[in-house]
Amino acid sequence: MGVLAILWITTEMMFRLRRNTAAVSDDLRVAHLIRHIDLPTILFFMGILLSVGALKEIGALSSMGLWLDYHIGNVYAINGIIGILSSIIDNVPLVAGSMSMYAIAPEGAAEALQIYQQDGIFWQLLAYCAGTGGSLLIIGSAAGVVVMGLEKITFGWYLRHFTLLALIGYLSGLACFYLSNIL
Numbered sequence: 001m002g003v004l005a006i007l008w009i010t011t012e013m014m015f016r017l018r019r020n021t022a023a024v025s026d027d028l029r030v031a032h033l034i035r036h037i038d039l040p041t042i043l044f045f046m047g048i049l050l051s052v053g054a055l056k057e058i059g060a061l062s063s064m065g066l067w068l069d070y071h072i073g074n075v076y077a078i079n080g081i082i083g084i085l086s087s088i089i090d091n092v093p094l095v096a097g098s099m100s101m102y103a104i105a106p107e108g109a110a111e112a113l114q115i116y117q118q119d120g121i122f123w124q125l126l127a128y129c130a131g132t133g134g135s136l137l138i139i140g141s142a143a144g145v146v147v148m149g150l151e152k153i154t155f156g157w158y159l160r161h162f163t164l165l166a167l168i169g170y171l172s173g174l175a176c177f178y179l180s181n182i183l
Contacts, residue, residue, distance in 0.1 A: 001046075004030075007030060008030040008031075011029065011030050012029070012030070015029060041142075045092060048090070048092060048093045048096070049092075049093075049096060051093070052093055052096040052097050052100060055097065055100070056097075056100040061097055061100040061101045062100070062101060064097075064101055065101030065102050068081075068101075075115055075121060075122050075125065076125065076174065076177075076178050079122065079125040079126050079128075079129040079174075080129060080174055082094055082098060082126065082129055082130055082133070083128075083129030083130060083132060083133025083170065083174070084133055084136065085133070086129065086130045086131075086133035086134045086136075086140055087133050087134055087135070087136035087137040087139075087140035088137065088139070088140060089140075090134070090140070090141070090142065091130040091131060091133070091134050091140070091141065094130050095126065095127075095130050098126055098130070102116055102122060103116065104116060104117065104118050104123075105117045105120070121181055124177075125174075125177060128173060128174070128177060129170075129174065132169070132170050132173060133170060135162075135166045135170070136163055136166050136167055136170060137155070137158070137159070137163060138153065138155055138158040138159075138162075139155065144158075
């Protein structure tokens with residue numbers, strides 16, 4: 001929002017300087033362009049990221065990460081759960097929350113932490129599970145919600161016709177990822 005304000009002020013100053021020298025179209029002004037932006041979507045994602053930031057600051061996300069490690073302990077199961085949650089909750093807050101739950105381990109970290117290194121197994125699997133898990137239910141992705149509106153697809157219809165196929169594909173991909181890292 002701060003960058004938008006700076007951009008707005010800068011362009012307004014530029015337009016005022018140029019108005020006297022050349023024909024300037026008002027169609028290029030920020031006030032006109034902002035009318036074409038999907039503001040509710042921007043505010044939705046901004047609210048989600050602010051909420052995730054607040055949860056991180058109070059320590060709720062790190063506590064959740066510790067709880068998952070203690071009670072589940074398996075990186076494949078943890079990411080599998082995150083992927084299934086992605087079908088109900090959008091993947092943007094889940095990935096942002098996961099990035100706050102688990103810190104990226106530095107190079108040369110202990111062997112137990114190597115799965116959390118940059119491009120480690122945890123992060124690769126998180127990208128797969130959060131991205132693909134959103135397809136289990138039509139409400140799990142912004143694209144699915146848009147399709148519901150455009151094509152008049154109901155939640156029940158999608159659940160009957162596609163959820164089982166998406167679940168089979170999701171679990172198959174998870175199994176392939178597991179087998180490729182075990183072998």
